[in-house]
Amino acid sequence: MAIKVLTEHINVPGIETFDVYRKQGGYTAVEKALKTMTPDEVVEEVKKSGVRGRGGAGFPMGMKWSFLAKPEGVPRYLVCNADESEPGTFKDHYLMKTIPHLLIEGMIVSSFALGANKSFIYVRGELMYVIHILEKAIAEAKAAGFLGKNILGSGYDLELVVQPGGGAYICGEETALLESLEGKRGNPRNKPPFPAVKGLYQCPTVVNNVESIATTSWIVNHGGDAYAAIGIGRSTGTKLISASGHINKPGVYEIELGLPVEDFIYADEWCGGIRPGHKLKAVVAGGSSVPILPANLILKLGNGDKRLMSYESLSEGGFQTGTMLGSGGFIVFDETACIVRNTWNFSRFYHHESCGQCSPCREGTGWMEKVLHRIEYGHGNQHDIDLLVDVARRIEGNTICPLGDAAAWPVASAIRHFRDEFEWHITNPHEATQPGAVFKGDMALV
Amino acid sequence: MEDVKPQLFKVTVDGIEVEVEPGTTILQAARKIGPEVAPPAMCYYQPLKGSGGKCRACLVRVAAGSAKDPRPMPKLVASCITPVQDGMVVENTTNPQVLDARKGVVEFLLINHPLDCPVCDQAGECDLQNFAFDHGAANTRYEEERRTFDKHDLGPYVQLHMTRCILCYRCVFTADQITNKRVHGVLNRGDAAEIGTYIEKAIDNDFSGNVIDVCPVGALTDKTYRFKNRVWFTKPVDAHRDCPTCSGKVTLWYRGEEVIRVTARRNEWNEVTEFICNTCRFETKNTSDWVIEGPTKIARGSVISANKYRADLQKPAFGQRLAAAQYKTVDDTRDTSQLGIQQLPPERFNKSLPSATE
Numbered sequence: 001m002a003i004k005v006l007t008e009h010i011n012v013p014g015i016e017t018f019d020v021y022r023k024q025g026g027y028t029a030v031e032k033a034l035k036t037m038t039p040d041e042v043v044e045e046v047k048k049s050g051v052r053g054r055g056g057a058g059f060p061m062g063m064k065w066s067f068l069a070k071p072e073g074v075p076r077y078l079v080c081n082a083d084e085s086e087p088g089t090f091k092d093h094y095l096m097k098t099i100p101h102l103l104i105e106g107m108i109v110s111s112f113a114l115g116a117n118k119s120f121i122y123v124r125g126e127l128m129y130v131i132h133i134l135e136k137a138i139a140e141a142k143a144a145g146f147l148g149k150n151i152l153g154s155g156y157d158l159e160l161v162v163q164p165g166g167g168a169y170i171c172g173e174e175t176a177l178l179e180s181l182e183g184k185r186g187n188p189r190n191k192p193p194f195p196a197v198k199g200l201y202q203c204p205t206v207v208n209n210v211e212s213i214a215t216t217s218w219i220v221n222h223g224g225d226a227y228a229a230i231g232i233g234r235s236t237g238t239k240l241i242s243a244s245g246h247i248n249k250p251g252v253y254e255i256e257l258g259l260p261v262e263d264f265i266y267a268d269e270w271c272g273g274i275r276p277g278h279k280l281k282a283v284v285a286g287g288s289s290v291p292i293l294p295a296n297l298i299l300k301l302g303n304g305d306k307r308l309m310s311y312e313s314l315s316e317g318g319f320q321t322g323t324m325l326g327s328g329g330f331i332v333f334d335e336t337a338c339i340v341r342n343t344w345n346f347s348r349f350y351h352h353e354s355c356g357q358c359s360p361c362r363e364g365t366g367w368m369e370k371v372l373h374r375i376e377y378g379h380g381n382q383h384d385i386d387l388l389v390d391v392a393r394r395i396e397g398n399t400i401c402p403l404g405d406a407a408a409w410p411v412a413s414a415i416r417h418f419r420d421e422f423e424w425h426i427t428n429p430h431e432a433t434q435p436g437a438v439f440k441g442d443m444a445l446v
Numbered sequence: 447m448e449d450v451k452p453q454l455f456k457v458t459v460d461g462i463e464v465e466v467e468p469g470t471t472i473l474q475a476a477r478k479i480g481p482e483v484a485p486p487a488m489c490y491y492q493p494l495k496g497s498g499g500k501c502r503a504c505l506v507r508v509a510a511g512s513a514k515d516p517r518p519m520p521k522l523v524a525s526c527i528t529p530v531q532d533g534m535v536v537e538n539t540t541n542p543q544v545l546d547a548r549k550g551v552v553e554f555l556l557i558n559h560p561l562d563c564p565v566c567d568q569a570g571e572c573d574l575q576n577f578a579f580d581h582g583a584a585n586t587r588y589e590e591e592r593r594t595f596d597k598h599d600l601g602p603y604v605q606l607h608m609t610r611c612i613l614c615y616r617c618v619f620t621a622d623q624i625t626n627k628r629v630h631g632v633l634n635r636g637d638a639a640e641i642g643t644y645i646e647k648a649i650d651n652d653f654s655g656n657v658i659d660v661c662p663v664g665a666l667t668d669k670t671y672r673f674k675n676r677v678w679f680t681k682p683v684d685a686h687r688d689c690p691t692c693s694g695k696v697t698l699w700y701r702g703e704e705v706i707r708v709t710a711r712r713n714e715w716n717e718v719t720e721f722i723c724n725t726c727r728f729e730t731k732n733t734s735d736w737v738i739e740g741p742t743k744i745a746r747g748s749v750i751s752a753n754k755y756r757a758d759l760q761k762p763a764f765g766q767r768l769a770a771a772q773y774k775t776v777d778d779t780r781d782t783s784q785l786g787i788q789q790l791p792p793e794r795f796n797k798s799l800p801s802a803t804e
């Protein structure tokens with residue numbers, strides 16, 4: 001049985017309560033850190049663990065922490081990014097609602113390490129019930145002396161604030177999140193300055209994902225080296241994967257990084273294979289913004305080796321034949337899925353969620369959506385395909401925040417790998433717009 | 447004691463070196479060299495704090511980050527908000543990737559912008575017109591419907607045409623920074639975002655008229671000047687008066703003997719140097735109210751600059767000349783023979799155009 005860093009106790013009845021969580025060994029990391037370690041020692045362990053940010057970009061967490069500016073007399077903040085809104089990603093939601101104290105404990109340990117006395121959890125506004133769960137957990141932890149003034153007699157004070165978002169995907173982008181937290185319109189900021197230097201209220205700030213922060217308790221308890229021993233290469237530890245789509249067992253799985261993609265899809269321990277009578281057509285491996293890959297490319301690398309669930313292996317081959325681990329939103333498509341329709345749907349999302357600050361994203365996302373909509377509904381022209389590629393290319397890399405890239409990649413990759421499907425829609429508009437019609441041409445199904 | 451002069455940074459833009467103070471942005475350094483290498487700016491506005499970074503018109507490539515760390519920057523950067531480093535090497539008009547991205551920005555800004563220049567008061571002094579002329583493609587690839595907005599009335603002085611807005615946020619910063627009561631902001635998201643005075647509250651304070659001058663396009667225009675004349679038939683004259691509220695330094699725009707418009711004065715980058723009050727702008731239109739200083743020098747950004755749009759008189763752009771001298775090819779060669787000929791496929795003429803005045 002593989003090691004579980006986050007979900008070991010997740011099925012214990014009553015684990016959402018303080019008492020049960022504590023009985024399962026909860027809050028020992030707080031005791032260990034506050035009583036026996038200095039903040040820098042905690043940072044050191046996190047660095048040693050090699051854990052990378054789980055919010056999408058995969059930036060090494062310890063390194064991010066060590067960049068935090070520490071000017072005299074200026075408060076520092078830790079902000080937990082619980083805005084999880086990427087289509088296909090639902091792991092933070094699951095973690096927070098089932099085992100909220102894991103996040104609270106991680107927040108205390110991390111805030112201690114960073115020297116923050118007031119920390120925030122910015123939760124996606126639609127998840128009101130999760131906000132209530134977190135608030136209850138915070139009240140319990142406070143009553144037990146793990147939050148508030150002089151925690152466990154260590155002299156360290158911490159206040160935790162849960163802030164509901166307004167329901168905008170863009171507020172998951174860290175600087176838009178900070179703007180929103182300050183009570184402003186959630187527009188991403190121009191960088192530099194980075195939050196580590198000027199973040200919340202212009203003070204040094206670290207923004208981390210729920211899952212990233214939740215791992216810190218385990219790292220403090222077992223040491224950074226023990227964490228680094230899990231996983232493969234520079235992809236250390238475990239990762240929560242939100243599996244959805246045409247598989248037998250959708251759900252949230254904690255996997256050790258380095259698991260072959262094939263095992264993850266077909267083994268009973270995880271997705272349990274494609275639904276009966278159907279075949280694998282494509283996978284979006286890391287949430288809607290990462291490039292989609294056809295079955296043959298997601299399972300195998302160019303040299304014939306198995307592709308693994310790790311940051312490096314998934315991005316092997318660049319965008320020509322690879323993709324990204326992203327936030328771990330693993331969406332599986334069988335041969336009944338229409339790639340054009342799916343691409344249009346993703347595009348619709350990014351068009352809807354663009355903040356509208358910078359011209360390429362504001363105008364380009366809408367343009368792509370409209371063209372894809374036309375193609376899907378039988379009004380496409382042959383030149384539309386190249387137009388889409390061109391628009392995506394001119395958005396990518398030219399925007400303030402990565403939402404522009406996130407909107408461009410799914411379109412560019414779908415055309416890269418499924419161009420004949422787009423062409424079929426354009427040349428056979430009548431057939432393609434029949435209910436349930438899908439492209440049945442040449443493609444590698446597994 | 448010795449005078450401690452701040453150490454100057456050496457920056458190279460398109461092969462031309464310039465020395466600037468630390469903290470200067472790439473755009474300002476390039477402007478110091480001259481208009482030939484200065485990147486276009488559709489949202490950045492020097493007098494307004496916090497402006498810039500949004501339109502992406504000013505993207506440039508940093509070929510070397512600094513003398514200490516000469517690695518190139520991985521992406522194009524917005525020159526209006528990126529500070530220079532000592533020894534930085536910047537490519538603007540000499541980099542095909544920059545010119546392509548810029549062409550893209552023009553296209554993005556125009557897809558939803560009504561092409562109603564013939565009835566737009568801004569025509570002739572419109573930053574977007576100039577930007578498109580200098581950097582855009584001659585035809586459009588956009589076949590979808592253009593977006594429209596509900597009408598908002600901003601009171602007796604300022605006319606809002608939201609369809610023409612490019613969301614540069616300049617007017618928002620203006621309302622924020624030079625007027626004491628904030629009533630102006632951005633509502634909604636993405637391409638549905640619109641500027642508005644919250645709940646259609648008219649902007650009623652002494653300096654509200656300045657949003658007209660900072661607007662790069664015809665989204666905010668002067669109601670007292672609306673449809674009175676084309677800007678190229680008017681004569682700008684610098685004048686001043688003793689004003690209790692503002693500096694009183696303005697430009698008067700004459701048609702014959704009549705002052706038909708009053709605006710703030712602009713510098714060579716088309717930026718207002720001193721904001722003026724509404725009384726000067728809207729209520730003081732008799733020559734006798736003013737002390738005339740003399741004809742306004744129009745440096746650029748207006749059709750009044752001689753022959754700006756005469757294709758046959760256009761010199762090849764500076765970048766092309768430089769590129770021709772230094773590089774092999776550059777992607778921005780404008781085929782002047784095509785100018786004026788709209789090469790649109792016939793089916794695009796059948797699309798209904800948005801109504802000219804919303």
Ligand SMILES: Cc1cc2nc3c(=O)[nH]c(=O)nc-3n(C[C@H](O)[C@H](O)[C@H](O)COP(=O)(O)O)c2cc1C
Pocket residue numbers: 052053054055056057058059061081082083084085086169170171172173174175207208209210212213401402403406
């Ligand atoms: C458009 C956009 C949306 C994002 N949404 C989220 C999100 O919902 N949750 C999240 O943790 N990170 C999100 N991110 C990534 C954050 O900007 C940031 O990188 C992350 O919170 C850092 O935490 P980590 O280092 O622990 O991953 C988003 C980024 C972008 C560009």
Ligand code: SF4
Pocket residue numbers: 170187188353354355356357358359361362399400401402403404
């Ligand atoms: S890329 Fe899109 S979401 Fe990001 S700042 Fe620009 S307009 Fe806003």
Ligand code: FES
Pocket residue numbers: 486487488489490498499500501502503504505524525526527
């Ligand atoms: S002028 Fe620099 S981004 Fe608009």
